[in-house]
Amino acid sequence: MGEDRHTGNWLTHPITALVLRIVLGCVFIYASLDKIRHPDLFAEAVYNYQLLPEVAVNLVAICLPWVELLSGSLLVLGLWMQGSILILSGLMVVFIGALGINLARGLDVHCGCFITQSTDPITILTLFRDSLFLLLAFYLFWLYQIRGIETKFSLAQVLKR
Amino acid sequence: MKRSLLQSIGIIIISGALGIGVHAFRAEGIPLMERWQEKVLNEQLTGGFPAVSLKQVKEAYKSGAALLVDARDPEFFERGHIPGAVSLPVRDFDSVFPKLEEQLRAAPRVITYCDGASCEMSVELTEKLLFAGLEYIEIFTGGIQQWQGAGQPVVAGKN
Numbered sequence: 001m002g003e004d005r006h007t008g009n010w011l012t013h014p015i016t017a018l019v020l021r022i023v024l025g026c027v028f029i030y031a032s033l034d035k036i037r038h039p040d041l042f043a044e045a046v047y048n049y050q051l052l053p054e055v056a057v058n059l060v061a062i063c064l065p066w067v068e069l070l071s072g073s074l075l076v077l078g079l080w081m082q083g084s085i086l087i088l089s090g091l092m093v094v095f096i097g098a099l100g101i102n103l104a105r106g107l108d109v110h111c112g113c114f115i116t117q118s119t120d121p122i123t124i125l126t127l128f129r130d131s132l133f134l135l136l137a138f139y140l141f142w143l144y145q146i147r148g149i150e151t152k153f154s155l156a157q158v159l160k161r
Numbered sequence: 162m163k164r165s166l167l168q169s170i171g172i173i174i175i176s177g178a179l180g181i182g183v184h185a186f187r188a189e190g191i192p193l194m195e196r197w198q199e200k201v202l203n204e205q206l207t208g209g210f211p212a213v214s215l216k217q218v219k220e221a222y223k224s225g226a227a228l229l230v231d232a233r234d235p236e237f238f239e240r241g242h243i244p245g246a247v248s249l250p251v252r253d254f255d256s257v258f259p260k261l262e263e264q265l266r267a268a269p270r271v272i273t274y275c276d277g278a279s280c281e282m283s284v285e286l287t288e289k290l291l292f293a294g295l296e297y298i299e300i301f302t303g304g305i306q307q308w309q310g311a312g313q314p315v316v317a318g319k320n
Contacts, residue, residue, distance in 0.1 A: 039184065040191050047197045054197040062193065063180035070176045083168020090169075145165060 017143055018153045021075055024136045028072030028088060031114050035065035038116045045112025049098050067091070075140075078154020085140045092134040099127050206278055207300040210287050213272055215311055218243075218301045221272060222313075228268035229301075232275045232286035241315040243274070243308055248320045251285045258293065261320075265290070271298045277306035 010016055035042040043061035046052065052060060068091070071084040095113070099122050102109050111122050113130075143149055151157070184190050196214075203212030213221075221227035222245065229246035231238045238248040247264065249257050258265075265271060271290065275282035283300045290298050301308075309315055 066176040066180040080168040082165040
C-alpha cells in the first residue's frame with residue numbers, strides 16, 4: 001500500500017483526493033438530512049418508483065438515509081473509508097438504475113434525491129448529475145481500493161499515531 | 162476487498178439500527194411496514210387528503226389520541242355513531258363548528274368519517290376544517306359501515 005504517493009499526477013494528488021472525498025461525502029450527508037426529517041415523504045417517493053415490494057418501502061425509507069448519512073460522514077472523516085466508498089458506489093449504481101428504469105418507463109415520478117418535497121420530475125439531467133457522482137465514487141474506489149493508497153488526511157491515521 | 166465488505170456490512174448494520182432506533186422515538190413516525198396500494202387507493206378516494214385504515218382508527222379510539230368527527234346528517238349520527246365521536250354535519254357546518262371549535266383545535270389529531278367509501282361528506286368536511294385553519298386532519302374512508310362490519314361498538318344519541 002502506498003501512502004499519498006504523489007507522482008506529479010493531479011489525479012492521484014492527495015489534495016485532489018481529499019477535496020473530492022469531502023465533496024462526495026457532503027453530497028450524501030446533505031441528501032440524507034431532509035429524508036431523515038420527512039420519512040413519510042421519502043417513503044412516498046420510494047413507493048412511486050414502483051421497484052420495491054410494498055412491505056419494504058417504509059423500511060428502506062427509514063434506514064437508507066442513515067446509510068447515506070453514516071457513509072458520507074465516515075468518508076469525510078476518513079474512517080472505514082473503503083467500506084463507505086463501496087457502499088456509496090453501490091448506492092449510486094442503484095440510484096442511477098432506478099432513475100433510468102423510470103425514465104424509460106415514462107413514469108412521472110419525482111426524484112426525491114435531495115429534497116423530499118420537491119416536485120421536479122426525473123429528467124436526463126438528473127441522470128447526468130448522478131452519473132457525475134458515480135464517477136466520483138468510482139474514482140475514490142480506484143484510488144483507495146484498487147491502488148490501495150492510504151491517505152494521511154484521515155481520522156484513522158490520526159488515531160494510529 | 163474483504164476489509165471493504167466487512168466495513169460495508171458494519172455500516173449497514175449500524176445505519177439500520179440507528180434508523181429504526183431513532184424512528185422508534187419519533188412521534189410523527191411512519192409504520193415500519195405499510196400497505197401502500199391500499200393507502201394510495203384510499204387517498205384517491207379522499208381527494209389526496211391523508212386516509213386512515215380501520216386498524217388505525219381502532220388504535221386511536223382505544224388510546225383516545227384522536228377526535229373522531231362524524232360528517233353525516235344529525236339524524237344518522239343519533240341512530241348510531243362511533244363511541245366518543247362528535248357530530249359536525251357538513252350541511253350545518255357554519256352553525257355547529259363554532260360550538261366544537263375549541264375541542265377540535267385542542268385535539269392532537271382529527272379523523273373525519275361518514276357512511277363509507279361511497280360518501281363524500283368526510284372529504285367535504287375535511288376541506289372545510291382545513292379552510293377554518295385546523296391541521297392534522299385525516300379521513301377514515303371505511304366510515305361507519307366498515308366500523309360496524311368489523312363488529313366494533315356503536316352508540317346512539319346526540320353530541
